[in-house]
Amino acid sequence: MNVYYIISYDIHNSEEYQKYPQGVLPLFEKYGAEILVSDREAMLIEGSTKTMNAVVKFPSKEIALQCYHDPAYQEVKKIRINSTSNCSIVLAKEFEKAQ
Numbered sequence: 665m666n667v668y669y670i671i672s673y674d675i676h677n678s679e680e681y682q683k684y685p686q687g688v689l690p691l692f693e694k695y696g697a698e699i700l701v702s703d704r705e706a707m708l709i710e711g712s713t714k715t716m717n718a719v720v721k722f723p724s725k726e727i728a729l730q731c732y733h734d735p736a737y738q739e740v741k742k743i744r745i746n747s748t749s750n751c752s753i754v755l756a757k758e759f760e761k762a763q
Contacts, residue, residue, distance in 0.1 A: 666758040667725045668700075672714040673744070673751035675704070680747035687740035695731040697722050714750055728755055 675681050692699065701719040722728035731737060732753075744751070 665724065665760075667722050667728050668756050668758070669718070669720040669722070669728065670754040670756055671716070671718040671720065671752070673716050673748040674714045675716055675748050677747040680743060684740065684743045684747065687743060688737070691731055691734060691737050691740065692720060695722065695727050695734075697728075697731065716748070725755065725757065 698721045699718065700721050701717065703717050704715055706713055706717045722731065
């Protein structure tokens with residue numbers, strides 16, 4: 665069953681952050697992930713939002729967690745941590761329709 669990273673954070677160092685996509689995109693490809701949403705200009709309808717919002721689809725929970733725990737991602741994650749704040753990453757499973 666597909667699962668999704670629902671990611672949001674505030675970018676406070678755009679120059680440093682530019683290195684993050686270069687490091688994370690090959691990892692997403694390695695794990696069969698698909699970026700469905702990546703938006704720095706999302707429109708707030710209700711509640712609060714952050715400067716970056718993304719949704720990434722993975723083929724399974726196990727694969728999504730393998731990607732997150734991959735040593736290469738742990739290195740790339742340092743770039744995100746140093747260039748963003750208020751980060752949240754939620755792993756949510758796909759909605760199952762009643763049969």
